Amino acid sequence: MNSLHQPTVGFERKAEFTKTQSAVKSSTSWGSRSAVQPVQPKPSNASVSSGSSVNSAAMCWNCRTVGHLSRSAICYGCGVVGHIRPNCPERGQSSVAVVARETRSHPYRRFGRINGQEVDVLLDTGSHYNLVKASVAINCGLSVKPTDKSLYGLGSTTIPSVRAVGMAYAEIAVDDVCPGQVSMLVLPDTVQQPDVIIGREWLDMPSVEYRKVDGQLHLYQAEPCSGQTETTVTTVGCNADFIHTMEQHVIPARLPLLEADFGYVKLDATAVEREGLIELVNEYRECFAKDLGELGCTPLMTVDINEVPGNRPVVCRPYKTTQSDREEIAKIVADWKLHGVVRDTVSPYASSVLLVKQAGGKNRLCIDFRRLNKQTVRQHYPFPDMHEQLESLAEGRMFTQLDLASGYLQIPLSTEASEKTAFITSDTTGEFTRMPFGLSGAVAEFTRLMQRVIGPLQGKIVRNYLDDMIIEGRDWTDMLRKLRLVLDRFRDAKLTLKPPKCQFGTAQVEFLGFVVENGEIxxxxxxxxxxxxxxxxxxxxxxxxxxxxxxxxxxxxxxxxxxxxxxxxxxxxxxxxxxxxxxxxxxxxxxxxxxGDTVQCMFRRDAEVTKLHIDASADGLGASRKTSDAESRYHSSKLELLCLVWAVNKLRQFLFGIKFVILTDCQALVYLNNFKNLNAQAACWHDSLQEYEYEVKYRASHQMTHVDALFRAPVSTEEPPLDDVLVFYCLKKNECRCVSLQMLTLPVSSWT
Structure with a gap:
């Protein structure tokens, strides 16, 4: 009851109540539960009503008990001394009620237990006190003690709306949650309709956690912990079932992270280094989710699903499953609904679900969105190049690997999109409030989010491919500095990482199917x-x-x-x-x-000298690809020029902006820049090389056998290339390393 609160102004009324055996006996008699009053003991100083002494032999003509007079009884109807409820002059008149009309089907109504007795309970986050009907308190065997509490409702802050007739202590259990003994104000039966109203005194107990999901208030027992609260002030219309002016949610405090929570921490890290890491991750504790309840939800974007005009809602029947799979599916869906990832739905859409077995024995529930994807407008967004990401790690010697916890589920859906993600199982239906796995536009939306979150750190501090992120550092201090910058971005975006998949200070890292270590792959x-x-x-x-x-x-x-x-x-x-x-x-x-022990050395842009070896024949180009019918009839010099131009432009991302040497066994190309009379095609090819800084040098054929082998075993451009190899020699100081590069990307092998 939001309108019931502790008074600041009001009169005091003191009375002592004792529950005698006769009162308990009479309270259980037929039809007298609400009319029986607790017995007033002999006052120590003065009578409650007249001030005269009360004879210890006096008898009450209402309850037939010796020790008090009938005029000393308290009315449970109006709370006034001198009469009982059946004789109350205000009986039949409208009482001051601060709780509006209620329904048993209301999501905040429960059945609870007090001393083993089942009671009707209303969960009211707007009420400070726990309130119980007087008749219920007697029926549950509670020890009612006097109190001077007065409760104020709407309209006045000086005149009490309700006067408590006593206070009791008891353990209240609701949905198997029993936090311990709490206090309850005993009120006249006419004040409230529910047997018990549970307020914040019970809901804010350390061992009580509750979460409001889709209009339902879910309760569960938790270990006592200190927490934070979020308060939302709302205004509702007069036709609401309940008037709530304040809605308070308890946010359980997250337990500190320990080293054992992570996938790996550098083995030779000192105690000081380990302590610094743990302090850093706990400083950003909200960036890590140990379970679905701690999963983040970014406010940076909302995903929509645009369908091709003219399509009908997707409707499927649930797939047949075994009983064990059916129970597992129901358990997963219930967990999703509990944490707000999924909610109940009345959507016309209904996609089927599949339970997929994962490595390690875990199950993953997937939604079959194939029919929805067929009628969804495709999105186009630049995707990170896998090989570029790997090539950028050549200088790394110490790595930190981060992985988002259920990355897709941290992106909210629009209301219209949620309706389209509705699914059906053998037992229930639901719709996602977050972006699920399996949507055709999910990858593009997630890539867009990550580029927005990482922003200027991309390529400099962190490299990412979808939800896998790599941070490289020169040493431990440098790594922690960069990690803090990344966590700052995640905290602002309200994204969370999965601790078991995070690794700190590794000398090697597995990324995109490759293992990177000391500049090798x-x-x-x-x-x-x-x-x-x-x-x-x-x-x-x-x-x-x-x-x-x-x-x-x-x-x-x-x-x-x-x-x-x-x-x-x-x-x-x-x-x-x-x-x-x-x-x-x-x-x-x-x-x-x-x-075997196969190792590649990555291409280094800071090499002192970079050399490109080329060669060609009528069969193919050494970079390598098969020649067309027209190209196979080129003159040898023109064919060599074609190979040079094609190889340089193919490897533009490596060669642009650096000085390199082109080695060929065709002496005519050495004087390429001196040609004055070039045909139109050769001139066009020559112009395409003007943005590069290069020098062409001659090398005899018998010294180019490695390139000769490539163009004599070319790959057709009509089929996926099987051996696109180009050789670079990278010389730095006294080190001579022969590095092979494939396609436009990374080294093929290291050989001498």
Whole structure:
């Protein structure tokens, strides 16, 4: 009851109440529960009403009990001394009620227990006190003590609306939540309709946590902890079921993070370093979510789902599941609803759900949005280049890896979008309030958010690919400094990280399927294990899958195209599948090449000298790609020029802005800049090189055998490239390192 509060002005009324055996007995008699009054004991100084002494042998003609007079009784109807409720002159008149009309179906109504007795309970976050009807207090066997409390309602701050007839202490249990003994004001029965009104004295107990989700107030027991409160003042109309002027939510204090909560902390870190890290993460405690209840929700954006005009709502039937899966689905959905990720829905949309088994035995509930995605307008947004992100880690020696906790679920949906994400299970329905996994525009929306959050730190302090983030540092102090900058951005965006997936101070980091360490890159352990355990292909489809898997790491295998040729031959049209010794040897050789200690050195822009080796033939270009029919008929010098222009522009992201040397076995290209009479095509090619700072040098053919092997085993541009390799020599000081680069991105291998 928001209008009941402790008075500041009012008269005092003192009375002593004792609950005698006869009163308890009479209170349980038929039809007399609300009319029986507690017995007034013999006053020590003066009579309550007349001031004369009361004879100890006097008898009350109302309750037939010796020790008090009938005029000393208290009326439970109006609270006045001198009569009882059946004889109350105000009976039948309208009473001053501060609680408006109620319904049993109201989400704040519960059934609770006091001393084992079931009572009707109203949860009222606007009431300071816990209030109980006088008849209920007697029926539950409570010890009622006198009190001078007066409660004030609407309209006056000087005249009490309700006068308490006593105070009692008891344990109130609601929804299996029992925080301990609390005080309750005993009020006349006519004041309130519920048996008990639970106010903030009970709701603010340390062991009580409650959360309002979709109009329902959920209670659950928690360990005592200090917390914060958020208060929201609201104004409602007169036709509301209840008048609430204040709504107060208890935010449980988050437990401090410990080192054991994280995935990894540098093993050789000193005690001071570890203490500094723990202090930093606890300073930004709101940036870490240990469970779904601590999950953040960013205010920076709201996602909408735009459908193609003319489409109808998606309606599906729930998939059939086993009883165990059905129970697991119900449990996950209930948890989502409890924490506000999902709410009840009346949406015309209904997508089916799937329970997916994950590694480690965990289950993941996925929504089948395929039909919704078919009628959704596609979004286009620049996606981070995986190889650029890896290449930028070449200078890193100490890394911090961060991972968002359920990143998509930290982005709110618009009301219209929530309706379209509605799903149906065998037991219930719901709609998401946050962006779920599986929407066609989810990746674009999440990428847009991350670029907005990280902002100017992107590429300088932190590198990210979706929700995976890497911070590199020179040492521990530098790493913590950069970590603070990133956490500042997350706190402002109200995003949270998952502690078990966060690693601090690692010498190597696994990122996007690769392992980066000391400027070198290795194939990821999970991916190489999949290659080793891959079964011998039995058809063309399995061969294509194997080549796709190994092709992802082709930069680690020198001469990949030559080794894989027996396998790629099976993919040609009209070729009958036949697994022979040649295919078996190629299959095993590719497996062995990727399982061994394969290391790549990353391209370094700060190298003292960068050299690009090129060569070409009628079959292909050394960078490498297959020539077209027209290109295969070019003159050798023109073909070499084509290779030079194509290779330089292909590797523009590495070569632009630095000085480099081009090595070729065609002497004509050495004098390229001195040509005065170039045809239109050659002149156009030459002009495309003007933005680069380069020098062309000649090297004899017998010294270019490594490039010669590439253009003689070219890759058709019509098919996915299998061996796009270009060789760089990076020389720095006295160090000579031969680094191979694939495509426009990273090194292929390190070889001498």
């Amino acid at each position: 290795h194939p990821g352990r999970e991916k190489t294990r999949a290659i080793v355990e891959y079964p011998v292909p039995s058809d063309v489809h399995s061969v294509r899958r194997f080549l796709g898997l190994t092709g992802f790491f082709r930069r680690f295998v020198l001469g990949y195209a030559v080794i894989a040729e027996p396998l790629t031959a099976l993919l040609r049209k009209g070729v009958k599948f036949q697994w022979a010794d040649g295919q078996e040897q190629a299959f095993r050789k590719l497996q062995d090449a990727l399982v």
